[in-house]
Amino acid sequence: MKIIFNYLIFPGLFTAVCVGLLAGWFDRKISARLQWRVGPPWYQNFIDIVKLFGKETIIPRSSRWTFILAPYLGFLSIVLAAVILGKAMLSPLESFYGDIIVILYLLTMPAISMIIGASSSRNPLASVGASREMKLVLGYELPFVLSLIAVIIKCQGSIQLGSIINYQISFGSNIFSFSGILAFIAAFFAMQAKLGLAPFDISEAEQEIMAGTLIEYSGLLLAVYKLIKAVMLYAMPLLLICLFMGKDLGWVLLILKYIGIVLLIVLVKNTNPRMRIDQALRFFWGPVTIVAALSVILAAVGL
Amino acid sequence: MSIKTKALTKSIWVFHVSCGSCNNCDIEILDCFTPRHDIERFGVQLIGSVRHADAILITGAMNRKSVPRMKKIYEQAPKPCVVVAVGQCALSRHMFRYSYNVREPLDEILPVDLYIPGCPPKPEAIISGIVKLVEKLNKGK
Ligand code: SF4
Numbered sequence: 530m531k532i533i534f535n536y537l538i539f540p541g542l543f544t545a546v547c548v549g550l551l552a553g554w555f556d557r558k559i560s561a562r563l564q565w566r567v568g569p570p571w572y573q574n575f576i577d578i579v580k581l582f583g584k585e586t587i588i589p590r591s592s593r594w595t596f597i598l599a600p601y602l603g604f605l606s607i608v609l610a611a612v613i614l615g616k617a618m619l620s621p622l623e624s625f626y627g628d629i630i631v632i633l634y635l636l637t638m639p640a641i642s643m644i645i646g647a648s649s650s651r652n653p654l655a656s657v658g659a660s661r662e663m664k665l666v667l668g669y670e671l672p673f674v675l676s677l678i679a680v681i682i683k684c685q686g687s688i689q690l691g692s693i694i695n696y697q698i699s700f701g702s703n704i705f706s707f708s709g710i711l712a713f714i715a716a717f718f719a720m721q722a723k724l725g726l727a728p729f730d731i732s733e734a735e736q737e738i739m740a741g742t743l744i745e746y747s748g749l750l751l752a753v754y755k756l757i758k759a760v761m762l763y764a765m766p767l768l769l770i771c772l773f774m775g776k777d778l779g780w781v782l783l784i785l786k787y788i789g790i791v792l793l794i795v796l797v798k799n800t801n802p803r804m805r806i807d808q809a810l811r812f813f814w815g816p817v818t819i820v821a822a823l824s825v826i827l828a829a830v831g832l
Numbered sequence: 833m834s835i836k837t838k839a840l841t842k843s844i845w846v847f848h849v850s851c852g853s854c855n856n857c858d859i860e861i862l863d864c865f866t867p868r869h870d871i872e873r874f875g876v877q878l879i880g881s882v883r884h885a886d887a888i889l890i891t892g893a894m895n896r897k898s899v900p901r902m903k904k905i906y907e908q909a910p911k912p913c914v915v916v917a918v919g920q921c922a923l924s925r926h927m928f929r930y931s932y933n934v935r936e937p938l939d940e941i942l943p944v945d946l947y948i949p950g951c952p953p954k955p956e957a958i959i960s961g962i963v964k965l966v967e968k969l970n971k972g973k
Contacts (some may be wrong), residue, residue: 555871566870573875576842580886583836585910587883747883747910767936 540615542608543684546693549759550574552791556762559795574759578752586748594648598728600746600753603642607757610635611764617690618771618778632690632768633677636723639667640755643732644743646754650745662732665722668813669729673719674675675821676712680772682828683708690771697775704773707832711824715817721797722813725758728801729809766790789791840886840912841966843875847885847909851902853892856952857919861889863955871959887914887965893921893928894938905941914945914965918958923947 535541561568588596599783610632617624640662647659681688683703684696703709722729733741743754770778770786804812850858864871865878879885882905894902906915917938918924928934938944945968948961 546875561870561872566869567873568870569875573843576839576875580839583839584886584912587908587910703932736880740884744881745883751884784933819941 534804535616536608540619541612543614545611545760546756547609549756549761549763550578552762552766552787553759555788555791556795556798559792560799563796563799572794574755578755581748581755584748586750588746589650589652589745591651592649595645596745597750599623599642599649600750600757601647602645603757604640604760606635606638606642607760607764610638611760611767614690614764614767616773618783620768620811621691623691623693625680627688628690629677629681629688629693633674634766636764638668638671639761640723642757643754646746646750647742647744652745654738654742654744657738658732658744661708662742663735664806664810665729665732668720668810669722669817672715672813672817672821673723676716676719676744677772678774679712679821679824679828681731682825694771694775694778698721700794702776708824709773710828711820711827713769715824716772717793718768718813718817720769721794722809724761724794726794726798728804730803731809733804739752762791766794836967837969843877843886843936844962844965845879845884845886846889846890847875847879847882847887849891849902849905851890851892851894851898851922853919853921857891857921860959861891861895861918863947864958869959871962874962876962882908883910885909885913889916889918890922890938890942891918893931893934894909894936894941895928895931896935897937897940902941914969915942915953916946916948916956916961916965917944918948918952918961919953920949923949926951 537543551571551574554569554571557573558568558571612627613624613632613635617628637760644659644662644666645665647655647662680693682701683706687693687696697703704713725733733743738744743751746754769782769790774786848858848861850891854896862878863869864876882888888906888909890902892898906913917923921928922938925931946961946965948958950957953961
């Protein structure tokens with residue numbers, strides 16, 4: 530019973546979707562204000578989803594089942610990641626051993642589901658999007674994992690979210706150390722790419738390849754992809770808070786930290802033009818990986 | 833009024849097709865999304881793929897080449913989807929009325945739900961057109 534409640538209502542599905550959609554609205558509103566526009570009302574993203582539920586879902590003549598199941602695969606796994614994360618933050622002692630590795634895998638699933646869905650739709654532009662997404666995954670996973678390793682070394686080799694939080698509660702947030710701040714920077718860029726926001730929205734580039742990976746999706750399935758985006762926007766900042774700013778996790782501070790990170794994401798998104806895929810790869814394997822590797826070395830030395 | 837139409841009227845995603853216009857109408861459509869008019873506040877969004885569209889904006893006179901393509905695009909859109917003709921060319925073929933290449937007006941090809949006249953229509957005219965479209969949808973279509 531408790532598990533079902535956790536999955537469906539509290540840290541899971543319902544909360545994640547609501548917070549994610551609100552954060553999505555926050556993104557649109559801030560972008561609008563930055564461009565001197567008014568921006569949509571706060572319920573806009575909810576309405577978009579409801580509307581998509583009511584539309585016709587067109588399934589192209591292709592491998593039907595992978596096309597239909599791919600979005601659900603991504604959605605279920607990202608919600609699971611959100612639940613594990615939320616549970617670990619609520620009661621650090623209850624988290625299980627090795628959950629950080631599970632989360633690492635679950636957070637990659639949306640990208641994989643997008644690749645599967647796009648390549649089973651038989652649309653040339655979708656396959657361009659899928660190949661770009663694939664390269665992007667190869668690009669950002671390396672620095673992301675490295676920065677996780679830095680955090681793990683820093684917290685005395687614990688691969689459990691709960692004990693990472695506990696370590697920070699007793700010894701101060703990770704972000705205030707040299708290795709912590711470097712790892713945070715690397716993880717932040719990886720997060721931007723995972724969320725698929727500019728400058729890394731290469732796989733969905735609306736102006737060049739229409740909607741890229743999402744081009745053939747409509748109605749219900751498109752709504753599921755929008756929900757995946759929303760839950761990602763809920764889970765990724767929370768993970769960063771958990772790993773780097775885990776000292777005070779009271780409600781007010783938690784919400785303030787969350788809003789701060791989302792604001793940072795939106796500002797980066799609005800002030801940078803889209804990169805080409807080769808530039809993005811060079812960026813991730815070059816500077817970002819170097820920063821992440823440096824943070825691992827610093828963490829090993831104990832800074 | 834069902835929640836479906838309510839949601840549809842609050843979030844209209846627009847797909848923009850130019851069937852051989854002189855480009856002025858297209859620029860005026862883009863004007864609606866600029867800071868001065870900002871129709872994103874009504875939930876209107878310009879999107880890249882017909883599969884996501886709730887409304888198809890058509891500009892320009894339909895010439896022989898674009899008729900079959902336009903029909904294909906309309907069939908690809910998920911229903912309910914409305915068709916909006918923007919500008920004199922799309923409405924009545926304008927100065928191309930006697931052209932050998934433009935044989936039939938748009939509304940003999942596709943079911944047009946809304947006509948926005950003007951050459952090119954002002955952004956204000958387009959916004960007022962959207963308001964009328966919303967009223968029409970609310971009355972039930
Ligand atoms: S209606 Fe006028 S402005 Fe619009 S495409 Fe035709 S000629 Fe150009």
